[in-house]
Amino acid sequence: MRLPYDRYCGEVVAQTDLLRRTVRGADPGTRVPTCPDWDVGELAVHVGGAHRWAAELVRTRATDELAEEDVPGFTGPRPRTAAALDGWLAEGADLLAAELRAAGADARVWTWAAERRAAFWARRMTHETVVHRADAEGAAGVEFAVAADVAADAVDEWLEILEFAQRGGDADLAALRAPELAGSDIHVHATDTPPDVAAEWLIELGAAGFGWRREHAKAAVALRGPLADLLRVLYRRLPPDSDRVEVLGEPEPLNRWLAATAWG
Numbered sequence: 425m426r427l428p429y430d431r432y433c434g435e436v437v438a439q440t441d442l443l444r445r446t447v448r449g450a451d452p453g454t455r456v457p458t459c460p461d462w463d464v465g466e467l468a469v470h471v472g473g474a475h476r477w478a479a480e481l482v483r484t485r486a487t488d489e490l491a492e493e494d495v496p497g498f499t500g501p502r503p504r505t506a507a508a509l510d511g512w513l514a515e516g517a518d519l520l521a522a523e524l525r526a527a528g529a530d531a532r533v534w535t536w537a538a539e540r541r542a543a544f545w546a547r548r549m550t551h552e553t554v555v556h557r558a559d560a561e562g563a564a565g566v567e568f569a570v571a572a573d574v575a576a577d578a579v580d581e582w583l584e585i586l587e588f589a590q591r592g593g594d595a596d597l598a599a600l601r602a603p604e605l606a607g608s609d610i611h612v613h614a615t616d617t618p619p620d621v622a623a624e625w626l627i628e629l630g631a632a633g634f635g636w637r638r639e640h641a642k643a644a645v646a647l648r649g650p651l652a653d654l655l656r657v658l659y660r661r662l663p664p665d666s667d668r669v670e671v672l673g674e675p676e677p678l679n680r681w682l683a684a685t686a687w688g
Contacts, residue, residue: 425622427577429529432546433521435574436475439553440517443471444510446560452504456563458661459556464563468509469500471556475516478545479523486534520549537588551578555659558652562661568652572614572621575651579612579625582658583636586685590633597633599684605629608677609643612658614651623651629677645673660686 427435452465459467477495480486492498497516501508527533529543537544555578558568570578590597606629614623626639647654649669656662657669664671664678671678 425577426547426580427550427573429543429546430525432543432550433524435550436521436524436546436553437517439550439557440471440475440513443468443553443557443560444513446557446564446566447513448506448510450506450560450564452506452509454563456559458559458562464560465504465509467556467560467563468513469504471553472500472509472513472516473498474552475513475520475549478549479516479520481535482520482523482527482531482533482542482545485527485532488534489536517553520545537585547577547581550574551581554578555655555661558656558659558661568656570652570655572617572623572651575655576614576617576621576623578655579623579651579658580638583625583627586634587636596684596687599680600629601631601633602629603631605677605680606631607644608674608680609641609645610677610681611641611643611646612654613640613646613648614654615648616650623654627681629681634681643673645671645675645678647671647678657682658685 447464447468450464452463454464456462456464456467476497477490480490480495501512524542524546527542529541531542532540533542535544554570561568608629610627612625617623622638624638624640625636626641626643627634627636647669653662653668657664660682
């Protein structure tokens with residue numbers, strides 16, 4: 425179940441504020457283990473550039489993808505000091521939230537998915553920021569935490585993105601389309617959520633590919649642990665053999681799933 429539109433608008437800023445806190449305390453040149461091609465400064469520029477790109481899409485009600493060079497301020501500050509990145513990230517998040525609120529959830533705008541509304545970008549940029557905040561905090565040695573309803577929605581959104589990619593014939597996901605996988609279901613179960621947040625998922629594998637739903641059910645393999653850690657495992661930010669989570673049953677379906685979805 426999605427969060428309210430205005431909540432996403434607020435979370436873009438709130439999650440960026442948490443990212444900024446980490447960026448302010450880190451050397452921009454610190455490598456990011458979960459995004460090995462980036463340092464903290466490059467990760468910050470990726471997030472802030474994405475915010476500005478999405479804001480420009482929404483502001484112009486774009487009907488096609490915008491080139492990065494057409495987005496003001498996309499490449500970030502120079503030099504990339506922690507202080508400069510901090511202010512630049514704040515400006516981008518505020519700009520995106522303002523454009524989203526001005527447009528409204530149902531404003532028509534280009535996206536790379538089936539949904540062509542501003543609501544898509546509000547949700548997508550919320551979770552883009554959450555996951556990259558986890559990257560930055562991991563690099564800086566900061567404990568990652570996120571509100572349960574935000575994390576649960578991030579898992580939903582990731583599974584929806586994978587479904588969309590599967591319908592589009594993604595080559596990596598084709599590895600999950602195999603008759604021998606029938607019955608090799610994966611149960612993802614958060615162990616720390618409040619009663620009002622449903623945080624269990626059943627991923628079913630088989631000849632037609634995969635499907636999923638929120639459900640408590642027995643499966644060939646179960647991935648259990650705190651919701652923030654489950655989110656990181658599904659996004660390949662935390663290995664499934666981490667002592668922060670528990671894998672019960674036959675691990676092969678989970679390993680195959682993670683290998684096929686590693687591009688995220």
